[in-house]
Amino acid sequence: xxxxxxxxxxxxxxxxxxxxxxxxxxxxxxxxxxxxxxxxxxxxxxxxxxxxxxxxxxxxxxxxxxxxxxxxxxxxxxxxxxxxxxxxxxxxxxxxxxxxxxxxxxxxxxxxxxxxxxxxxxxxxxxxxxxxxxxxxxxxxxxxxxxxxxxxxxxxxxxxxxxxxxxxxxxxxxxxxxxxxxxxxxxxxxxxxxxxxxxxxxxxxxxxxxxxxxxxxxxxxxxxxxxxxxxxxxxxxxxxxxxxxxxxxxxxxxxxxxxxxxxxxxxxxxxxxxxxxxxxxxxxxxxxxxxxxxxxxxxxxxxxxxxxxxxxxxxxxxxxxxxxxxxxxxxxxx
Amino acid sequence: xxxxxxxxxxxxxxxxxxxxxxxxxxxxxxxxxxxxxxxxxxxxxxxxxxxxxxxxxxxxxxxxxxxxxxxxxxxxxxxxxxxxxxxxxxxxxxxxxxxxxxxxxxxxxxxxxxxxxxxxxxxxxxxxxxxxxxxxxxxxxxxxxxxxxxxxxxxxxxxxxxxxxxxxxxxxxxxxxxxxxxxxxxxxxxxxxxxxxxxxxxxxxxxxxxxxxxxxxxxxxxxxxxxxxxxxxxxxxxxxxxxxxxxxxxxxxxxxxxxxxxxxxxxxxxxxxxxxxxxxxxxxxxxxxxxxxxxxxxxxxxxxxxxxxxxxxxxxxxxxxxxxxxxxxxxxxx
Numbered sequence: 001x002x003x004x005x006x007x008x009x010x011x012x013x014x015x016x017x018x019x020x021x022x023x024x025x026x027x028x029x030x031x032x033x034x035x036x037x038x039x040x041x042x043x044x045x046x047x048x049x050x051x052x053x054x055x056x057x058x059x060x061x062x063x064x065x066x067x068x069x070x071x072x073x074x075x076x077x078x079x080x081x082x083x084x085x086x087x088x089x090x091x092x093x094x095x096x097x098x099x100x101x102x103x104x105x106x107x108x109x110x111x112x113x114x115x116x117x118x119x120x121x122x123x124x125x126x127x128x129x130x131x132x133x134x135x136x137x138x139x140x141x142x143x144x145x146x147x148x149x150x151x152x153x154x155x156x157x158x159x160x161x162x163x164x165x166x167x168x169x170x171x172x173x174x175x176x177x178x179x180x181x182x183x184x185x186x187x188x189x190x191x192x193x194x195x196x197x198x199x200x201x202x203x204x205x206x207x208x209x210x211x212x213x214x215x216x217x218x219x220x221x222x223x224x225x226x227x228x229x230x231x232x233x234x235x236x237x238x239x240x241x242x243x244x245x246x247x248x249x250x251x252x253x254x255x256x257x258x259x260x261x262x263x264x265x266x267x268x269x270x271x272x273x274x275x276x277x278x279x280x281x282x283x284x285x286x287x288x289x290x291x292x293x294x295x296x297x298x299x300x301x302x303x304x305x306x307x308x309x310x311x312x313x314x315x316x317x318x319x320x321x322x323x324x325x326x327x328x329x330x331x332x333x334x
Numbered sequence: 335x336x337x338x339x340x341x342x343x344x345x346x347x348x349x350x351x352x353x354x355x356x357x358x359x360x361x362x363x364x365x366x367x368x369x370x371x372x373x374x375x376x377x378x379x380x381x382x383x384x385x386x387x388x389x390x391x392x393x394x395x396x397x398x399x400x401x402x403x404x405x406x407x408x409x410x411x412x413x414x415x416x417x418x419x420x421x422x423x424x425x426x427x428x429x430x431x432x433x434x435x436x437x438x439x440x441x442x443x444x445x446x447x448x449x450x451x452x453x454x455x456x457x458x459x460x461x462x463x464x465x466x467x468x469x470x471x472x473x474x475x476x477x478x479x480x481x482x483x484x485x486x487x488x489x490x491x492x493x494x495x496x497x498x499x500x501x502x503x504x505x506x507x508x509x510x511x512x513x514x515x516x517x518x519x520x521x522x523x524x525x526x527x528x529x530x531x532x533x534x535x536x537x538x539x540x541x542x543x544x545x546x547x548x549x550x551x552x553x554x555x556x557x558x559x560x561x562x563x564x565x566x567x568x569x570x571x572x573x574x575x576x577x578x579x580x581x582x583x584x585x586x587x588x589x590x591x592x593x594x595x596x597x598x599x600x601x602x603x604x605x606x607x608x609x610x611x612x613x614x615x616x617x618x619x620x621x622x623x624x625x626x627x628x629x630x631x632x633x634x635x636x637x638x639x640x641x642x643x644x645x646x647x648x649x650x651x652x653x654x655x656x657x658x659x660x661x662x663x664x665x666x667x668x
Contacts, residue, residue, distance in 0.1 A: 088582065088583070091493075093493075093583055095607070096582040096583045096606065096607060098558075098582060153607075157491065157609075159425075159427075224432075234600065234604065239600065248422065248430040248432060249422070249427055249430045254600065254603065254604055255604070256604070257600075257601060257604055257605070259600070260599070260600060260601035261597050261598060261599050261600055261601065262597055262598070262600065263595050263596060263597055263598075264595060264596070264597075264598050264600075265594070265595050266568065266573065266588065266593070266594060266595055266596065266598075266612065267591060267594035267595065268612075269588065269610070269612035270568065270588055270589070270590070270591055270612035270613065270614050271591070271612070271614060272430065272612065273429070273430060273487075273611070273612055273613050273614075273615075274611075274612050275491075275609060275610070275611045275612075276603070276609070276610040276611075277607070277608075277609045277610075278600065278602075278603035278604035278605070278606065278607055278608050278609075279604065279607050280604050280605060280607075281607075
């Protein structure tokens, strides 16, 4: 098969690779579309110790079953593969299973990803494509499940309702925009500020999201003001913005992984009873709920997705790297 | 009146001071006993910008009403004075009121503390001493309310019950011990490890608390193991121990304020969905519930409290500073 292979830091090569082998309990999927995630970019920058080249990246995948129980069916994949037997898996917290792996990773266990013509995946991770969700748009289900999980983590912990909460979204990438769309269109949140230093991306997001879009130095980002802050970037500078702008008793939801450690104002967190929750995945239920949300067009038009041919994937990665891209999400199609 | 006055970094002088004036809506309390808190030590070390010398410290106070509506009554004081009118105060979260002040602070507003013969306090902050609580022991209600609030914050957020949770308590000072006693005796928690580098203090705590008491390098402090960790110290090194030892999906309750900022493993917090909650105070309801707990002897003997004369207060502060003190709490009596 042809595949886009991550061969070295900032290097991707479209080349011939071996087809995945048929494994018991798994199916081979003919990939139709596969989205580029922030974590793929993290790998591309040579900063992800779970994704070591050579490797086929990509875990936001739709396609058609080529070999397996449901051959011929159009499907969307849940790329989070868990053991099914541990305490977490048995208690609907599969995303915390300590044997979990995601497609397009090779540490500790190899699982080739979706930037290829074919990919292998356990049958239990396969969902039939809902009838009103287009196969090219379907890979958005994966980051949308991440965003839904993050929003609902906040919803469970916040004392007032999300509807009446002042929200700050840091980052207008796919996760920031998807959190915003879920907050606005599913949770009826009326008071959203979204911040991003990239003007083009901010403008693109505001075509779809009912929010105030601002640069990081905006006067709308008032200190001690927001009931809930979503940091979808995870840089030192965004975490500092999060802790500055959160109100007493407020909640910070931290989804980004850009800088893994760094300082934090623990004094404010302590004196003002701030809750900080890290998150980056979703449960099986979140994934199923996301498919319903998308099938019912609950988050509106997905025209903010940009499509490129898989064989041109290297230039898409380069454009994202160069910050030359306004689209919050690029999906590669075979 | 005589008072123990904080006059400069690591200096306390027992000397004559002006009596507090009678103010409308307040009472003058003849102090019987007043406990030394970690935050008083923080001030003593010149590190608290809310407590600038000269100042009478102390906010864990019992006594008798000298002048006021309830003259002659034995009382215990809730030292947290709030506006009563803001959104927080009206929603049972008085501890987050942004006009809140505590006795024994002078920034932004001056409120002399309890290391004196007399102290003035709003009537609404006065509670009658419950009949089975001794007046010398009563100041422990304040740190006990801090611990109760912290434990119940954890209890509200944890998915399994506290009873079945593996708990790590960092620090065997008053807050660590009180959290432990509430967890063990009120919440029926069976699986507690308490860690402190101070052997004497650890041994003293273990006379009262059913837990494994260990030094920070112990093999019992297993990585990714504890469902909930209470960091009652708030040093960089204790926060790092907290994030290392917390299990996926677990909760860190951060009560200490020793080092106000510093690095943190946000990668683990994000990948493992860790919840970090800062806390250092309590609501009025917590304070009332604490008085019932103490009155009903629910946390057992309070013989771990050590008593000194107020006039000898300077040497008590010095001993705590020198780490020469095994008692988790020293209370000064007039």
